[in-house]
Structure formats: C-alpha cells, structure tokens
Amino acid sequence: MAKARLAIMISGVGTNMAALLYASRDPDCPYEVVLVASNNPDAQGLKLAEAEGVATFSHAHKGLSREEHDTTMHAALTEAKADYVALAGYMRILSDEFVSKWAERMVNIHPSLLPKYKGLDTHQRAIDAGDSHGGCSVHLVTPELDDGPVLDQTPVAILPDDDVHSLTERVKIAEYQLYARTLSDYIARENDPDWIQQKVDGIALSLPSTHARESHGAPGWRVGSEKSGKFFAYLSVNHHGEDRVALLVKCSGPDEMMTLIDQEPEIYHKPAYYGASGWIGYRLDRQGVDWDHVRQWLERSWRSVAPKSLTKLMDAAEEF
Structure with a gap:
C-alpha cells in the first residue's frame, strides 16, 4: 500500500517535525515526509530536513497579507502532492480559505489539554490555575x-516545584511520542474497512428512501421499500479473491467501464461476478480518495434504479 505524502509546516527549530520525520522511517509507518515548509527562511528545522534528504520550501511572510502568504504556501504543498499537512510549531494564524482547502487533512499539536488554554502561555496558565496536569493535544485544524x-x-x-521551563521540557517529551502515534493512526484509518464502510454508509443513507442490507456477505444499499427495493451500491471487502476494498456502483455499460479502467487502473476495475452485470469497482482503500466523487457515483447509481417519483422529487429539491 502506497504511503500518504505528508508536508510539515514549521517556523523554528522543528523538534516536533524531527519526531514525525524519524517516525516515518519505520517501514510500517503509513506516511512519508515529502516537504518541510516554513514562513521563516532562517528556521533551523529547514537545515535538518535538508540534511535528512527531505525537500524544503520557505517564503517570508513579511510584507504580504495573510491570504497572499497562504496562497504561496498552498501552492508549495500542492506541488509536493501532499495528502496531509502537519503543523509543527508553525507560528502563523492561517486564513479560513487555506484551512478549508485542507479540511480534515491538516493536524496540529498544542501544548495543553484542550479545550483548556487555547492560544499562548499554556503552561503558565495551567500552573497558575493550580491544575494537577498539563499536557498536549493533537487536533484537526479548523478556522477557529x-x-x-x-x-x-x-x-x-x-510537580509542586514546576515552573514554565521544567513543565515545558516534560511536555515536549510527551509531544514527540503523541504526535507521531496519533498522526499515524489518523492516516491509517483510510485503509480500515470499518471506517470506509461508515463513510459510505453516511453518504448512501443520506439519499432519499435508502436503507442498508447485506447481500452475499457484502454490505449493500438499496433504494425503495424493504420488500421491493433495488440495490444501487455494494462494498466489496477483499471479496472473490480481490485484495482491495472497493465501492461497486452502476455504470452506463462496458464502453464506459473499459474507458475508466484504461484511464485510471489504480482506481477502477471490473469486479468479479458484478462486472458482467454493469457494475464498476471504485477502490477506496487508498490515499487521496475524493469523497465528493464517491458521493457523485452513489447518487448517479441511485438514480439508475430509483423510481421516477423519487428522482423527480430530488430534482425539484435541487432547484431550490
């Protein structure tokens, strides 16, 4: 299975970046670091990344609006073909537009037990409050x-005699372990059949008059009544000797099937048994799945078997 491509954004020394980078050298790690980017051309972490053979990019933010700088950084991440972005001491507030482009694919580590102590001076605030514990959190990045x-x-x-420095040093040790482990688990979920099924289930059941039903040991989704409904999608999990997790949906026929398979053989395939009946396989246990495209395929397949009364209602709803 191909590893996810990770870009790391830093502003300084890059110790959390280093922890992620060295964790990626484990053969079982689900990601590889393809870029270390910074808003500070003098960031020490860039030198380490270069020494370790990782591509780097830097662009000073001085004199640029937040949006202009974020556009430049986004272009660098895109050119590196990053699947995920990890913020590791990146000391810039990101624009809403930038964050939206990486929704659910950008993570950050914060030195507190969120939701406590957002922002800066987290350790001093925890000490002043008399807390028994400080700590660190890995979270998805949102505009807030x-x-x-x-x-x-x-x-x-x-500890009773802790000051900011002593607590900071111990929390850093926790950060280096937590970030790599949590990021690995988060990325690896995309190959988990249970997680994939939950994603498909949420999309399929959002379509009108649908329900789930297993068929020949495979999860499936039908439109219509429990008695007379028709299947419009299946999830194939290593079925019929196929080493893949794939969504099976209706296509227009053999010509479209072969065209799609020829164009993108790593994504599409002719599924055993179902392929002869006009179904095409869309592989889901891979990095970079376009879930909007999955939604489009499910809706299209749903339309191919749904009663006209339902498709008319859906068309009318989409007009408003």
Whole structure:
C-alpha cells in the first residue's frame, strides 16, 4: 500500500517535525515526509530536513497579507502532492480559505489539554490555575484557533516545584511520542474497512428512501421499500479473491467501464461476478480518495434504479 505524502509546516527549530520525520522511517509507518515548509527562511528545522534528504520550501511572510502568504504556501504543498499537512510549531494564524482547502487533512499539536488554554502561555496558565496536569493535544485544524476536534491527548503531571521551563521540557517529551502515534493512526484509518464502510454508509443513507442490507456477505444499499427495493451500491471487502476494498456502483455499460479502467487502473476495475452485470469497482482503500466523487457515483447509481417519483422529487429539491 502506497504511503500518504505528508508536508510539515514549521517556523523554528522543528523538534516536533524531527519526531514525525524519524517516525516515518519505520517501514510500517503509513506516511512519508515529502516537504518541510516554513514562513521563516532562517528556521533551523529547514537545515535538518535538508540534511535528512527531505525537500524544503520557505517564503517570508513579511510584507504580504495573510491570504497572499497562504496562497504561496498552498501552492508549495500542492506541488509536493501532499495528502496531509502537519503543523509543527508553525507560528502563523492561517486564513479560513487555506484551512478549508485542507479540511480534515491538516493536524496540529498544542501544548495543553484542550479545550483548556487555547492560544499562548499554556503552561503558565495551567500552573497558575493550580491544575494537577498539563499536557498536549493533537487536533484537526479548523478556522477557529485551537478549536478543531481532538484526536488524542497525553496528560503530564505538574510537580509542586514546576515552573514554565521544567513543565515545558516534560511536555515536549510527551509531544514527540503523541504526535507521531496519533498522526499515524489518523492516516491509517483510510485503509480500515470499518471506517470506509461508515463513510459510505453516511453518504448512501443520506439519499432519499435508502436503507442498508447485506447481500452475499457484502454490505449493500438499496433504494425503495424493504420488500421491493433495488440495490444501487455494494462494498466489496477483499471479496472473490480481490485484495482491495472497493465501492461497486452502476455504470452506463462496458464502453464506459473499459474507458475508466484504461484511464485510471489504480482506481477502477471490473469486479468479479458484478462486472458482467454493469457494475464498476471504485477502490477506496487508498490515499487521496475524493469523497465528493464517491458521493457523485452513489447518487448517479441511485438514480439508475430509483423510481421516477423519487428522482423527480430530488430534482425539484435541487432547484431550490
């Protein structure tokens, strides 16, 4: 299975970047670091990345609007063909547009037990509050500062004689372990058949008059009544000797099937048994799945078997 391509954004020394980079050298790690980018051309972390053979990019933000600088950084990430972005001491507030482009694909590590102590001076605030523990959190990045869903946390005990420096040093040790582990788990979920099924299920059941039903050991989705409904999608999980997890949907016929397979053989295939009946396989256990495209395929397949009364209602709803 191809590894996810990770870009890391830093502003300084890059110790969390280094932790992610060295974790990626494990053969079982689901990601590889393809770029280290910075808003600070003098960031020390860039030198380490270069020494380790990782491509780097830097562009100073001085004199640029937030949006202009973010556009430049986004272009560098895109050119590197990054699947995910990890913020590792990137000391810039990102524009909403930039964050939206990387929704659910950009993570950050924050030195507190979120939702406590968003922003700066987290350790001093925890000490002043008399907390028993500080710690760190890995979260998805959203437009609101340090407010995205928390993926995992590590509490770190605050000792009676702790000051900011001593607590910071212990939390850093926790950060280096937490970030690599959590990021690996988050990326690896895309190959988990249960996670894939939940994603497909959420999209399929959002279509009108649909319900789930297993067929020949495979998850399936039907439109219409429980008694007379018709299948419009299946999820093939290593079925019939195929080493893949794929969505099976209706296509227009053999010509379209062969054209798609010829154009993108890593994505499309003719599924065993179902292929002869006009179904095409769309592989889902891979990096970079376009879930909007999956939605389009499910809706199209749904339309191919749904009663006209339902498709007319859906067309009317889409006009408003």
